[in-house]
Amino acid sequence: xxxxxxxxxxxxxxxxxxxxxxxxxxxxxxxxxxxxxxxxxxxxxxxxxxxxxxxxxxxxxxxxxxxxxxxxxxxxxxxxxxxxxxxxxxxxxxxxxxxxxxxxxxxxxxxxxxxxxxxxxxxxxxxxxxxxxxxxxxxxxxxxxxxxxxxxxxxxxxxxxxxxxxxxxxxxxxxxxxxxxxxxxxxxxxxxxxxxxxxxxxxxxxxxxxxxxxxxxxxxxxxxxxxxxxxxxxxxxxxxxxxxxxxxxxxxxxxxxxxxxxxxxxxxxxxxxxxxxxxxxxxxxxxxxxxxxxxxxxxxxxxxxxxxxxxxxxxxxxxxxxxxxxxxxxxxxxxxxxxxxxxxxxxxxxxxxxxxxxxxxxxxxxxxxxxxxxxxxxxxxxxxxxxxxxxxxxxxxxxxxxxxxxxxxxxxxxxxxxxxxxxxxxxxxxxxxxxxxxxxxxxxxxxxxxxxxxxxxxxxxxxxxxxxxxxxxxxxxxxxxxxxxxxxxxxxxxxxxxxxxxxxxxxxxxxxxxxxxxxxxxxxxxxxxxxxxxxxxxxxxxxxxxxxxxx
Amino acid sequence: xxxxxxxxxxxxxxxxxxxxxxxxxxxxxxxxxxxxxxxxxxxxxxxxxxxxxxxxxxxxxxxxxxxxxxxxxxxxxxxxxxxxxxxxxxxxxxxxxxxxx
Numbered sequence: 001x002x003x004x005x006x007x008x009x010x011x012x013x014x015x016x017x018x019x020x021x022x023x024x025x026x027x028x029x030x031x032x033x034x035x036x037x038x039x040x041x042x043x044x045x046x047x048x049x050x051x052x053x054x055x056x057x058x059x060x061x062x063x064x065x066x067x068x069x070x071x072x073x074x075x076x077x078x079x080x081x082x083x084x085x086x087x088x089x090x091x092x093x094x095x096x097x098x099x100x101x102x103x104x105x106x107x108x109x110x111x112x113x114x115x116x117x118x119x120x121x122x123x124x125x126x127x128x129x130x131x132x133x134x135x136x137x138x139x140x141x142x143x144x145x146x147x148x149x150x151x152x153x154x155x156x157x158x159x160x161x162x163x164x165x166x167x168x169x170x171x172x173x174x175x176x177x178x179x180x181x182x183x184x185x186x187x188x189x190x191x192x193x194x195x196x197x198x199x200x201x202x203x204x205x206x207x208x209x210x211x212x213x214x215x216x217x218x219x220x221x222x223x224x225x226x227x228x229x230x231x232x233x234x235x236x237x238x239x240x241x242x243x244x245x246x247x248x249x250x251x252x253x254x255x256x257x258x259x260x261x262x263x264x265x266x267x268x269x270x271x272x273x274x275x276x277x278x279x280x281x282x283x284x285x286x287x288x289x290x291x292x293x294x295x296x297x298x299x300x301x302x303x304x305x306x307x308x309x310x311x312x313x314x315x316x317x318x319x320x321x322x323x324x325x326x327x328x329x330x331x332x333x334x335x336x337x338x339x340x341x342x343x344x345x346x347x348x349x350x351x352x353x354x355x356x357x358x359x360x361x362x363x364x365x366x367x368x369x370x371x372x373x374x375x376x377x378x379x380x381x382x383x384x385x386x387x388x389x390x391x392x393x394x395x396x397x398x399x400x401x402x403x404x405x406x407x408x409x410x411x412x413x414x415x416x417x418x419x420x421x422x423x424x425x426x427x428x429x430x431x432x433x434x435x436x437x438x439x440x441x442x443x444x445x446x447x448x449x450x451x452x453x454x455x456x457x458x459x460x461x462x463x464x465x466x467x468x469x470x471x472x473x474x475x476x477x478x479x480x481x482x483x484x485x486x487x488x489x490x491x492x493x494x495x496x497x498x499x500x501x502x503x504x505x506x507x508x509x510x511x512x513x514x515x516x517x518x519x520x521x522x523x524x525x526x527x528x529x530x531x532x533x534x535x536x537x538x539x540x541x542x543x544x545x546x547x548x549x550x551x
Numbered sequence: 552x553x554x555x556x557x558x559x560x561x562x563x564x565x566x567x568x569x570x571x572x573x574x575x576x577x578x579x580x581x582x583x584x585x586x587x588x589x590x591x592x593x594x595x596x597x598x599x600x601x602x603x604x605x606x607x608x609x610x611x612x613x614x615x616x617x618x619x620x621x622x623x624x625x626x627x628x629x630x631x632x633x634x635x636x637x638x639x640x641x642x643x644x645x646x647x648x649x650x651x652x
Contacts, residue, residue: 026606027563027564028606029604029606033603033609047610049568049625049629050568050632050633051561051566051567051568052565052566076641080638081641082638096566097566098563098564098566099564099565345636345637346639347636347638350638352639352640352641353641418624419628419636424625427624427628427635429636430635433636479619
């Protein structure tokens, strides 16, 4: 992973000092709230429903064990002893005091972390494939390029006041594990027919009240031109994106208004003026950054399969965990392990300080001291020897994190909703719990198989309900929480926006409504067909009929 | 029709949710929130604006007491000073905690 040098550390120390001064001026009244708000937002500090909320950037979702322990310390010393991992691979603390914020940023800087650009109308934390550098299906390590984009976009003076927030995702796998189709810019690292590696560039994706799947801007961009091309896109958006209406300010609206071809022409016209200029990253700097992302030296794997087979036969929990939470590694003697943060009575994505510390220790012991945060609000320990999987499972089970839920109906993506968020219309966390309880039978969850169920507490769609097999959107109907259900969304290679099935349900009625949809699937599925495939084959009609029999 | 209102905000320093009391101070205890009739409301709001200008409080707003607005889920959650589901904690496996529903 990338390791800070003196330039990075000096930069963070300066930034932290600046913010300390800004907070002092706010507290003294030298800065009014309307002046201070954009400054605090650019340091990740929101005023939420109960208190200030601090969103800490986890660049492309990668943490060292020490950083995870550091975050646990922040949770314990400045918050209520837990943190919330988000779909953008960041972590949020919910009970921050403004007076403590400068000390927290100093603390974070001490272990090379910060909250820069986790909010505000700027280029946000770059997200990426949580398996990058550890998976057999990738063209190249996506995190090196993510880091290059992070450095380029951090405090980029031209893009500090964009029309609206801007999100970039990078993915290099055959499977898109970074939802690139739902980002302002999605970058897929691809290989051309001649074997050259470059980027397929997508633009104009996003969720919120106007969900759009990104369109292709270019099928192949040479690697050396990445920064000039990104800069050209940003310039077109910065100049032409709408600033008069917050709901029409994202690049997806601009791309749609111009049409993808006219947008491409505008980008190309800008690009010719800067292509191959000083905007491009010098080769030496590129090599320096990419050098941090070399594959780790892995020990010789041990013979493991007999041991694993025996263990699977005797432990049902281990068998489920192996089936759902073990992801393939480029070395067949190794594995990538998902730690599921989805359980009954646990808000999806939440982890206590003690759990975070324990996970850091496990990553040191069983992996390479590295932890990845996933888009689906789980954690991954990459590079684990398969022979050590039984021991790792045992250790995870001891701390209550041995659940094998990855990709199942229980693996819900869920925003904090009205329990924490100032924007929400309805709660999402208790609903996630009730749905989990409804499907509390392990065998039933296994029988249903892969099914993405996502919940958002409002139309801003932080819970990615548009991109789910079953999406749930909280709405406020005459003062009462209601939930709209949609079907057929997906975030991967074939990204699609789900369609709303009909009128909304009360909270009490939602679990049974979900069960109805699941029953239609179980009844109609063919052989090994998963939920998404059945929906694609049948369309929404049979699901709609079952859900609204009297319609 | 006479309208009764309460006034709420956050402490600037720590962000805690607070209510204006009958004596025009602030409390984190919702049960001691002053209910301001039309006659007293201007005075109460004037004090809130002053406190905001003096950098004591932020995000001030008023809620009309109509049997609905002040009872909304949002205001109940604010008044309870926390979420309706228990977050995980260090004090033991979270699965043993009882959700506050």
